[in-house]
Amino acid sequence: MYQYTDFDRQFVKLRAQQFRDQLERWQRGELTDEQLLPLRLQNGWYIQRYAPMARIAVPYGEISSLQLRTLGRIAREYDKPDPELLARAQATQDQLEASQPGQTLPAPPLKYGYGHFTTRTNCQFNWIPITKAADVMDLLASVCMHGIQTSGNDIRNITCDAWEGIAEDGIVDCRPFAEITRQWSSLHPEFSYLPRKFKIAFNGAAEDRAAIGWYDIGLQALRNDAGEVGFTVKVGGGMGRTPIVGSVVREFLPWDQLLNYIEAIVRVYNGYGRRDNKWKARIKILVKSEGQAFIDAVEKEYRAIVDLDGAPHTITQAELDRVTSHFVVPELKSAGLPAKVDPQGQLYQRWLRQNVRGHRLPGMKTVTLSFKRPGFAPGDADADTLDALAQLAEQFSASEARLTHEQNLMLPWVFESDLPALYEAARKLGLAQPNIGLLTDMISCPGGDFCSLANARSLHIAAVVTERYQDLDELFDIGPIDLHMSGCINSCGHHHSGHIGILGVDKDGKEWYQITLGGADGSQLSGPAIGGKVVGPSFTAAEVPDVIEALLDTFRSLRQSGELFIDTLRRVGHDPFKQAANAARHPKVEEAQAL
Template sequence: MYQYTEFDQQFVKLRAQQFRDQLERWQRGELTDEQLLPLRLQNGWYIQRYAPMARIAVPYGEINSTQLRMLARIARDYDKPEPELLAHAQATQDQLQAAQPGLTLAAAPLKYGYGHFTTRTNVQFNWIPITKAADVMDLLADVGMHGIQTSGNAMRNINCEAYEGIAEDCIVDARPFAEILRQWSTLHPEFAFLPRKFKMSLNGSAEDRAATSWYDIGLQTVRNDAGEVGFVVKVGGGMGRTPVIGTVLREFLPWHQMLNYIEAVIRVYNIYGRRDNKYKARIKILVKAEGQKFIDAVEAEYQAILEQDGAPHTITQAELDRISANFVVPELKAANLPSSVKTDGQLYQRWIQQNVRGHRLPGLRAVALSFKRVGFAPGDADADTIDALAQLADQFSAGEARLTHEQNLLLPWVHESDLPALYEAARKLGLAQPNIGLLTDMIACPGGDYCALANARSLPIAAALTERYQDLDELFDLGPIDLHMSGCINSCGHHHSGHIGILGVDKDGKEWYQITLGGADGTTQSGPAIPGKVVGPSFSAAEVPDVIEAVLSTFRELRKPGEFFIDALRRIGHDPFKAAANGARHPKAEEAIAE
């Protein structure tokens, strides 16, 4: 993984020092809240429903054991609300719970002292006091971490698929290109004042596991007939209020022109993107509205960069080699730890089937640890668990781990002979659920429990579904299902791309939930990226688990032998599933709607 240079380290530490100075000036009354706002956002500090939220970048998902231990320390020592604040937050949640229509689900007590892994390989903390923010920034800088590019109208944390460089279907390792992009974009003036936030994702394998069609810019690596490496360039994808699939601007862009071409896209966006309405400011709106005109403008700008400007951002082979030298295979050594696991047992074999993937290097495996557990929100890990993850990374994966798009953690360098010992250690931590890719491996944002933008809470729904579907025989019978959940239309939980999507909506100040079916993120199994379709009117919180069960029962009744949920849905059509969902409505909810 990439090792920060002396310049990188100095830059991050200076950024932390600058933020401390800004925060102290604010505390002395020399800066207003409004003046501090852009300064804290540029470093990943939000003010959420009850307390600040810190968003920490993990570029392209790579993290080492030292960094994990620092995150554990921050969770343990700094993610602590004042007792009065926690009591106020819980009282507010109780009032919200009491106001729900007809039926409700029990809301879990608010938690603190943990980190939340997001779909975009960031780590969030929900309770760090703003007065402690500078201290946290200093600690992060000590291990090469920060919150830069995690907020504001800038190039956000750059993503890759979690299996970069190790997948059996790897075309080229996209991590060096992602690192080049990170370094180039961090202080580039063209990115300093964009019309709106901007997200990029790269995928280096034949199968698109990075959801590139859903990003402002998605880069899919390819080789042409001559064997040369390049990118399929997609622009204008996004979720939110208007789900749009990215438009292919280039079927093959030579790798060394990546930065020049992206600069052309950004220049056009900066010139023509709307700044008068934030809901229409994303590049997807511009691409959708202008179509071929946008493509022509980008191509004209690109040619100008090549011819008039002299292609200043052309990536040289020497620069690619310099960055790629950080992404070599680490020194690998088997742990050879004893284990009492029966490798012919059903649970172990299911874990091997669902959580362990092949590797491009013989004798190695990539292992996903599931953060979808009863009693925890999807993607949540407390301080002790994060410390334990660092230990597992050291013992079994050369000190490296990767955060995944699905809010889990991947160990990329596991010896096949160590799988029994790793399974035993993960099982003791509650992280060995063999559910990767199955229904309970759901994606969910924090929702209204923490986020000020959310219309409804996601976590009670996630908890209810996790508890209901604990029977592994049932999960394996249902097969692969992507269930994604968002607390509002901003779609941080990617509900649009779920085979089953759940969206929290507000009706007269009360929480309701829309169900969508048939979305896909673009993997081979799911098919081309597409947003799901709403199957009926909104449902109350307590109805949602019954609605999901009705949809799944319909799938069981109508599927062909061996058929996956998404394939059955496309073959059969939405109508039977829609009828089943609406048939699960509770009479009390009908009364609430009538009122």
């Protein structure tokens, strides 16, 4: 893992002190809410539906056991709502349910004291009082963490494939490049007020596990015929109201020109991106509207940076070597713990199949712990779980863990001989569900239970689907499938890239849900990135689980031997699935729509 230098530590410490000063001035009335807004956003503090939300960056997903324990402490000591606030929030939820008799689902009770892992390897807290924000920032800075640029119209948290540096299909370890980009982009004076938020992702393996086609800039590492390292550069990907897959603007960019070329892209965007309409302000709109003219403008700017400015951000071999020296194999030691696990037991074998992957080092494995379990929203971990994760990382994975794009947590340095003991420990914590890549391993944003932007809730649907599909025989029979759910068009749950996508929409103050089919994130299972297609009119929350079941029944009736859901869908087309979805509509809802 990258170890912060004295400069890095001072940087986040001073940033925390600066934010404390800003917050105290706001509390004294010296700053207005409007003046505080950009300051708190660029430090990761939102004001959500009921309370503030803190977004903590975990750059390229790497997190230490010490940092996990700190997140656990934040969950335990700071993620506490005022009882009156919690009661008001629960009452609002109850009123919403009462306004939709027969059309919604019972919502799980609102919880606090936990962190929520996101698709972009951030950790969010939903109930920290804003008056405690500076204390939390200080605590984070003490373990080299922060919320810098996890919000605002700037370059956000840099993400990677969680298996960088350890994957069997690895080409280039992108973590050093992601770290160099993080350092370059943090509080970049020219790019702190872009037309809209800006996201960058790296992938260093043959399989795209970072969904780079859906990013503002997606960087695929490769080696040319001469063995030189470079990147294929994609620009203009994004979900939201207008889902667009990124376009290749450079087939091979030499690694040392990475920052110079990114700067050219962002500079063109900063100059020409729309600021008059936030729905058209992302770089994807500029790329789509200008096409080759955008690429030409980037190349012209890049040449100016190189020829006129002297390529000031060229990455030197010395700097790459310095940063790369942090990303070495840690000191590895087997836990050596006994375990009473039947090595031929069905549950254990299924866990090995779904949750354990190979490793570039002989005798080692990677293990994904599932955060898709009954009683918890996808990606949620309470304080006790966060503490337990820290202990698992220390015992079994050289004190290191990684957050994944799918809202799970992966241990990257596990001895194959330790798998039985790790399975037993994870099972006791409820984190050994052998469902990675299966239906219940769904992606979901918090939706309207917390987010002020959401049109509809999502967690109650996630809870019902999780409970309905607990039969492992059924899950394994269905096979790998991506179910993604968002509470609004901002697509934080990546519904566009789901084989089955669910999007919450608002109709006259009531919650409805669009179903999309055939999306892909770019992985080997899904194929090239593509947005799903809407199958028909919206459904109520109460109908959605039945619609999902109808879609799965259709798949099982039409599939050929060995076919996955996405394969069958692509072979037979959308019509049979669309008909099945509409047939699952509840009669009373049909009558209401007819009126």
